[in-house]
Amino acid sequence: MSAEPPGPWPGDVTRSAGDLAIETRGLTKRFGHQAAVDQIDLAVPRGSVFGFLGPNGSGKTTTIRMLLGLASASSGQIRVLGSEMPSEFHDVLPRVGALVEGPAFYPFLSGAANLHRLDTADRQAPSATRDARVAESLERVGLAHAAGKRVGAYSLGMKQRLGIANAILRPRELLMLDEPTNGLDPQGTREVRSLIRSLSGDGTTVFVSSHLLAEIEQICTHAAVMSTGRLVAQGTIDQLRSRGETRVRVRTPDLPSARVVLGSLGLSVDEVARERGEQIRSGEDEFVTAAVGVLDVRAEDIVAALVAGGVRVRGFVVDEGSLEDQFVALTGEGFDVAG
Amino acid sequence: MPDSAGELDKATARQSGNWATGTGRVARHSVGLALFVSELSVLYRRRRTWAMLAALAAVPILIAVAVRVTNSTRQSGRGPQFLDQITQNGLFVAVTALVVSIPLFLPLTVGVVAGDTIAGEASHGTLRYLLVAPAGRVRLLIVKYVGAAAFCVCATLVVVVTGVGIGLALFPVGPVTLLSGDTIGFSESIVRLLLITAFVTVSLLGLSAIGLFISTLTDVPVGAMAATIVLSVVSQVLGALPQLDWLHPWLFSHYWLSFADLLRQPIAWESFGANALLQLGYIAVFGALAYGRFLTRDVLS
Known part of the structure; x- marks a missing residue:
């Protein structure tokens, strides 16, 4: 890192940074001696639906926390939407909607009040349109009927939807959805998939992590596979499939x-x-x-x-060989086995 | 000026539909008032907050009722300061209630609110969503502290206002005899009560800063609350040991009961100033510690 010449981003000669929504170089996170994330170089093209795959415990969520500036990287660089993270977070994060490690809300507030609260935290979110945006967002995830209900009384699936509603409170350039279908029934999973498709159709880049390949295989244009902290494969779905x-x-x-x-x-x-x-x-x-x-x-x-x-x-x-076979071969285990 | 410019930008942003650039300019004008209002609304939409305020309101009511139903002319000279004056003047219910509340009840409620600031968000998991929104760590810390300080004002006011209310209802109100022997009228005594409210509120600000700092250390709000409350007790115990005389002026609880100085003629302002300075010192030190801790912390909850 220190040997690189000073510049906007080392190695920009081959490709302008505008092509990538997320880019990391040698991103590493160590807890003690153990590297939870080990030297990963992610490249998420703008406009893609990017599947971030790997067994539980393979470092996906830790990576997402670093991308969002929640955790600091032990080493390496991160660039999100063309800006450095975490130093330029106030420029980046308002353009990013996120669902990180499950939804989290104030159980004593209603769904709408929770969204309202989180929206005030974003100082770029215009207060004049807040109520309308909250209502629209709840409508979009099918929670309009439960807007006034305390979140404490929500089912896991409803909380998951509310988490997605929070991510789309404003038009975003990038959505990072960590296990968005957790706790959803098959119908809910289908709805999330179609929501992701429609958001992607609007030009939003969607970065979606999952340990269940089958759930996202059909919607992703690109994918990366994590295994015990390392990035073992990355590319378009067709490239990955053709490895088979x-x-x-x-x-x-x-x-x-x-x-x-x-x-x-x-x-x-x-x-x-x-x-x-x-x-x-x-x-x-x-x-x-x-x-x-x-x-x-x-x-x-x-x-x-x-x-x-x-x-x-x-x-x-x-x-042509299933992607599943590929991933099992890459990660050395089934997808729902803790790594 | 900043407000109107902000409104203008919002309007432009709405018209153009260009969120990325339009709202970027709004950001520079926004001070985060919305987040503060939201902070207060979250605080006051919790049943716990109202339960604590109700418990504080019960203190003057209990005192007033107890004095009223027992022999109201007896002056034993025992019990908390000002207790004996209640029968002559109902306004002293408020003062007596503060004397009773400040060693434990007020620090208890303040400890709960201040200890919950960051740790409570972490335990709900909402901390990560606030930060991703992005609230900004410094801004969130400031909003949290100002929210806790607002609760200090509210808690003290609840004791004083309830005390005045029940005092007026159950006892005669006339001129107030001060500690210096002078007498002041009703309106003057209300001014003195407000000054005392301010004094007690200021007295609790140092403890709030300590609570905020402890709250950044853990994801378990109950732990942060308990630690804050325990510290308030420890400080008072140390303050009661004559062997530690040298330490006393540095304890955040040192001036907690000095508000009686505001009941002299002329007002003895020295303790007010010294207390304010001491509390500012605590805010600076523990604010800086909280800042240092919270800015570098990995949010893994």
């Missing part, structure tokens, strides 16, 4: 000749068909699977070769 192995799966009654044809094309045929939620055998048909590997073979060519080889192809699937 492409496999083909053929359904046919002519198993032996199918194996021969696939083998002759250079694919590595599995001894036993890899199961993907279906049975290995269906009537007189059987399945054979093979990894395409690094070969540049097009799917239609494989089918043509099978047909030419006299194989009765009754089903053909190209499986």
